[in-house]
Amino acid sequence: MAVLDKVEAPPPPRKRRRLLYRLRVLRHDPTAALGLILVVVLAYLVVAPLVAVLSDAFRVQYGDDVHAGQQPGEWTGYYLWRVFRSQVSGLLFWEPLLNTLVVSLGTVVFALVVGGGMAWLVTRTNVPGRVWLAGALVVPYMLPSWTFSLAWLTLFKNERAGGQLGVLQAQGVRTPDWLAYGPLPIVVCLGLHYYPFVFLLVGNALRRIDAQLEDSARILGAPRRVVIRRIVAPLMLPALSSAVLLVVGRVLGTFGTPYVLGLPTDYRVLSTGLYQSIRDRSTGVASVLAAVIVVIGVLIVFSDARLLREHRRFVTVGGKGAMDRLSDLRRSRWPAFGLAMAAFVVSVLVPVLTLLLSSVTRTPMDLSTLTLSYWFAEELPGAVGFPHGVFRGSELWTAAWNSLRIVGLAAVICAVAGLLIGYVVVRGTAPRVAGFLRQVSFLPYLIPGIAFAAASLSLFAVARGPVPALYGTTFLLILVMAVTHLPYSSRSGIAAMTQLGREPEEAAQVAGASWWQRMRRIIFPIQKGALVTGIVLPFISGLKELSIVIMLTTTGTQLLTTLSIGLVDYGYTQLANAVVLVIALVSFTMTYLTQRLTKSSLAAGLGG
Amino acid sequence: MPTISLSGIAKSYGGGDHAVKNLDLLVPDGAFMCLLGPSGCGKTTTLRMIAGLEQPTAGTIAVGDRVLDSVEQGLYVPPEKRGMGLVFQNYALWPHLSVRENVEFGLRMRKVPADRRRARAEAALEMVHVADAMDRYPSQLSGGQQQRVALARMLAVDPAVLLLDEPLSNLDARLRLEMRAELKRIHEESGATIIFVTHDQLEALTMATHVAVMNKGELQQLAAPMDMYGRPANRFVAEFVGSPPMAIVEVGPARTELAGSLLRHVTSRPGNHAPAAIGIRPEALRLDEPPVSAWSETAQVEAVLPAGSSWTVRLRVLDTELYAVSYTPVEARPGDTVTCWTDQMHLFDGEGTRLAAWNAVEVSA
Numbered sequence: 001m002a003v004l005d006k007v008e009a010p011p012p013p014r015k016r017r018r019l020l021y022r023l024r025v026l027r028h029d030p031t032a033a034l035g036l037i038l039v040v041v042l043a044y045l046v047v048a049p050l051v052a053v054l055s056d057a058f059r060v061q062y063g064d065d066v067h068a069g070q071q072p073g074e075w076t077g078y079y080l081w082r083v084f085r086s087q088v089s090g091l092l093f094w095e096p097l098l099n100t101l102v103v104s105l106g107t108v109v110f111a112l113v114v115g116g117g118m119a120w121l122v123t124r125t126n127v128p129g130r131v132w133l134a135g136a137l138v139v140p141y142m143l144p145s146w147t148f149s150l151a152w153l154t155l156f157k158n159e160r161a162g163g164q165l166g167v168l169q170a171q172g173v174r175t176p177d178w179l180a181y182g183p184l185p186i187v188v189c190l191g192l193h194y195y196p197f198v199f200l201l202v203g204n205a206l207r208r209i210d211a212q213l214e215d216s217a218r219i220l221g222a223p224r225r226v227v228i229r230r231i232v233a234p235l236m237l238p239a240l241s242s243a244v245l246l247v248v249g250r251v252l253g254t255f256g257t258p259y260v261l262g263l264p265t266d267y268r269v270l271s272t273g274l275y276q277s278i279r280d281r282s283t284g285v286a287s288v289l290a291a292v293i294v295v296i297g298v299l300i301v302f303s304d305a306r307l308l309r310e311h312r313r314f315v316t317v318g319g320k321g322a323m324d325r326l327s328d329l330r331r332s333r334w335p336a337f338g339l340a341m342a343a344f345v346v347s348v349l350v351p352v353l354t355l356l357l358s359s360v361t362r363t364p365m366d367l368s369t370l371t372l373s374y375w376f377a378e379e380l381p382g383a384v385g386f387p388h389g390v391f392r393g394s395e396l397w398t399a400a401w402n403s404l405r406i407v408g409l410a411a412v413i414c415a416v417a418g419l420l421i422g423y424v425v426v427r428g429t430a431p432r433v434a435g436f437l438r439q440v441s442f443l444p445y446l447i448p449g450i451a452f453a454a455a456s457l458s459l460f461a462v463a464r465g466p467v468p469a470l471y472g473t474t475f476l477l478i479l480v481m482a483v484t485h486l487p488y489s490s491r492s493g494i495a496a497m498t499q500l501g502r503e504p505e506e507a508a509q510v511a512g513a514s515w516w517q518r519m520r521r522i523i524f525p526i527q528k529g530a531l532v533t534g535i536v537l538p539f540i541s542g543l544k545e546l547s548i549v550i551m552l553t554t555t556g557t558q559l560l561t562t563l564s565i566g567l568v569d570y571g572y573t574q575l576a577n578a579v580v581l582v583i584a585l586v587s588f589t590m591t592y593l594t595q596r597l598t599k600s601s602l603a604a605g606l607g608g
Numbered sequence: 609m610p611t612i613s614l615s616g617i618a619k620s621y622g623g624g625d626h627a628v629k630n631l632d633l634l635v636p637d638g639a640f641m642c643l644l645g646p647s648g649c650g651k652t653t654t655l656r657m658i659a660g661l662e663q664p665t666a667g668t669i670a671v672g673d674r675v676l677d678s679v680e681q682g683l684y685v686p687p688e689k690r691g692m693g694l695v696f697q698n699y700a701l702w703p704h705l706s707v708r709e710n711v712e713f714g715l716r717m718r719k720v721p722a723d724r725r726r727a728r729a730e731a732a733l734e735m736v737h738v739a740d741a742m743d744r745y746p747s748q749l750s751g752g753q754q755q756r757v758a759l760a761r762m763l764a765v766d767p768a769v770l771l772l773d774e775p776l777s778n779l780d781a782r783l784r785l786e787m788r789a790e791l792k793r794i795h796e797e798s799g800a801t802i803i804f805v806t807h808d809q810l811e812a813l814t815m816a817t818h819v820a821v822m823n824k825g826e827l828q829q830l831a832a833p834m835d836m837y838g839r840p841a842n843r844f845v846a847e848f849v850g851s852p853p854m855a856i857v858e859v860g861p862a863r864t865e866l867a868g869s870l871l872r873h874v875t876s877r878p879g880n881h882a883p884a885a886i887g888i889r890p891e892a893l894r895l896d897e898p899p900v901s902a903w904s905e906t907a908q909v910e911a912v913l914p915a916g917s918s919w920t921v922r923l924r925v926l927d928t929e930l931y932a933v934s935y936t937p938v939e940a941r942p943g944d945t946v947t948c949w950t951d952q953m954h955l956f957d958g959e960g961t962r963l964a965a966w967n968a969v970e971v972s973a
Contacts (some may be wrong), residue, residue: 016682017679017680017681017682018679018680018682019682020682020684021663021677021678021679021681021684022681023681024684025684028684028686029686065903129702234811235753271920308883501698501700503696503698503700504663504701504702504703506659506687506696506700506760507694507696507700507701507702508702508713509658509661509686509687509688510659510687510688510690510692510693510694510771511688511713511714511717511765512688512689512714512717512718512765513713513717514688514689517717521713522702525624525704526703526704528704533682
């Protein structure tokens with residue numbers, strides 16, 4: 001019963017025995033193997049495309065050998081020169097860059113003013129209908145971002161672009177180009193889509209500020225405006241900077257709106273420029289542009305993280321007394337409500353109703369030409385590319401089925417991968433594997449979708465080794481979509497698994513359950529809820545996704561989003577609007593139901 | 609019934625730090641072994657290695673003749689094949705399964721037919737007095753009930769080895785007392801070998817048949833509870849076990865007046881070496897009439913802290929503060945001068961190893 005006599009330290013065991021022991025342990029613990037598989041898959045799907053796009057940017061592409069004066073495949077600075085210094089560099093890069101800056105800045109200002117103002121109204125004042133407004137003002141984010149641009153075109157389009165004229169033009173009012181196309185409408189449309197970002201982030205921050213902090217300042221004799229300037233504003237800084245950088249990051253990678261509204265006047269931003277370069281098959285230039293977008297995206301997220309870290313010391317835990325007193329607007333209560341309603345009307349009702357009305361009238365919005373033929377007619381005279389109502393023929397149904405199939409599969413892959421990553425990170429015995437998975441699965445978050453799609457094209461467009469060329473296949477689309485949504489699902493997967501801890505599984509293990517039994521009977525049943533949100537959120541976001549899809553689909557795999565953009569290209573306003581309405585309806589309904597059923601908040605899903 | 613043996617067990621998580629260093633431990637068949645030590649001493653790691661949830665970096669773990677881990681021979685049995693029972697500190701009940709399903713899980717894994725499964729689950733739940741909560745879910749149970757269900761879940765499969773990782777630390781004081789008695793009863797009824805991890809010395813002293821005190825990954829002492837209390841192997845054990853803790857007086861070259869007084873007394877006896885430190889347990893420091901042979905000194909009473917059945921007195925003895933615990937009422941008031949004495953001292957050498965008890969009435973288990 002006593003301590004065994006201290007034996008002489010055993011001779012160092014032979015390495016092979018030790019290895020045998022390690023192997024036996026590994027054989028019984030698939031976590032290690034799973035971790036390794038995930039590392040390889042993520043390295044291939046996330047890291048490799050980025051490497052490929054960088055290498056494409058510095059290598060002579062086929063067809064460019066004459067211009068570059070080098071053999072295809074050689075290392076070259078030709079594309080850098082072409083994008084940054086050549087005579088066409090203005091057209092290729094500097095002008096789109098400037099335009100991107102203008103659009104980003106404009107969108108940020110717009111979103112800050114509207115979103116910030118509404119956040120203040122809803123959280124800090126006694127404006128009527130606060131609860132309803134808090135939900136209603138988030139709706140624009142549930143609509144596909146280019147809903148607004150289609151509505152805009154329906155209203156303001158002039159004869160410069162082909163197809164149906166806008167409402168005003170049809171009434172005989174000449175809409176100038178600056179109103180119909182280019183920076184102004186792009187800023188307004190993106191601003192209307194992204195102000196809910198600011199609204200949510202700033203609103204949450206305002207809600208969390210402890211009223212006692214303000215009371216203390218008031219008691220010490222600070223007048224109201226000093227309290228706002230010295231207390232509230234500094235505390236709001238992290239949320240504001242986060243919101244700004246998020247909006248800039250999103251605008252950087254957004255494709256639909258600048259494409260629809262910029263194309264007629266050749267107003268290009270980086271994302272549409274990148275798209276153009278890829279369509280023109282100038283792979284080298286496209287790679288440089290994609291790399292630039294990636295770099296800007298990474299810089300944005302890093303500065304956000306840095307700012308957040310610096311502001312962390314500001315983070316205040318809301319006391320219970322937070323926010324039980326609201327500023328009394330007195331006589332301006334109803335005018336303020338009117339303002340908030342106006343925001344809702346302009347950002348939700350106007351675009352949706354415009355699209356709806358235009359899709360049921362021959363001359364846009366002219367009620368005397370009311371018709372349901374754009375929805376249901378078997379034959380539409382004059383529409384060669386799409387000669388029937390959207391619900392007729394196979395196009396919409398095929399596209400819907402494709403969307404459901406592709407986005408659904410991507411969402412399921414994404415959620416399961418996220419959970420498995422969480423499992424390996426929490427359970428894994430190898431900290432380096434866990435660290436790699438954690439960071440690499442988050443990497444796509446830093447990269448605007450359109451640049452990531454371009455990077456994937458670089459890697460998968462041609463056959464490499466045993467991997468055949470995947471361009472145009474649904475398989476590639478599914479992979480890229482799953483990977484771009486991975487940051488959200490891996491974060492939530494890691495969070496869910498961390499919260500669960502390893503004990504429930506270990507308890508099952510000690511009770512005699514094999515790995516499969518543990519997965520089937522313990523882990524997945526417990527994580528059912530996390531799995532469902534992990535599927536639904538990427539699914540909704542993927543359904544509205546255009547930037548990635550537009551780069552990777554061919555006519556063989558039409559999705560709802562690409563179908564609607566295709567119809568815009570044809571100039572079939574009503575049909576395009578009808579399809580966008582379908583997308584908006586599906587995405588809104590699903591978001592709403594998910595929020596209702598899971599009580600999850602959209603704010604938590606902002607990353608996805 | 610099995611004997612659990614650990615030999616040469618070491619565990620490191622990379623880097624130079626060892627969670628467990630070259631541990632040799634023999635848990636006899638049917639023992640109630642407590643692994644006792646401060647947090648981070650490697651006791652939970654040791655338990656998890658026995659369960660197979662962690663792997664040693666060196667050494668061998670065996671139950672009876674069955675080798676579970678042997679790094680040197682390349683042998684390994686995964687946790688699910690070890691047939692042990694384990695209760696976690698936070699119970700780790702499966703939230704999506706009812707109490708009954710939780711308890712039946714292990715039997716299901718062992719492919720026990722449904723009717724026998726049911727009967728055994730009910731019997732196990734009866735044993736821990738939560739049979740009435742059979743169809744509830746873990747979130748609907750109180751902490752004490754959850755703890756009992758975790759116990760029942762383990763007992764249902766009737767394992768020969770029960771491992772418990774601080775299972776009482778999340779319970780309130782009254783429930784803890786009750787569960788201590790319960791565990792002791794279960795140990796006697798089932799005859800299983802139990803290894804129990806705790807940082808609570810009272811738990812170790814009250815329940816265990818054997819206590820292994822660990823610190824910084826090393827075994828400090830393995831003994832019967834009262835032996836360990838009476839004859840701590842070294843300074844660490846002496847200070848860790850006992851509350852209020854043993855007072856240790858350094859007897860270095862720059863010693864206090866108290867140390868000088870104690871040392872003169874100790875070395876006045878022939879055959880005693882000069883120790884490096886002297887320890888006195890509070891209850892060995894008495895305030896009544898001193899016997900002639902005892903060490904005694906006048907002391908100032910600084911505070912009297914009655915606690916119902918005992919009285920803790922803070923004394924200033926010469927230049928040092930000491931605590932005395934008395935089980936008879938203390939009449940003295942703060943500021944009074946009293947005589948304190950003891951005839952039980954623990955002597956430690958420079959390494960901290962206990963040399964002897966001076967004048968001690970050797971306490972035996």
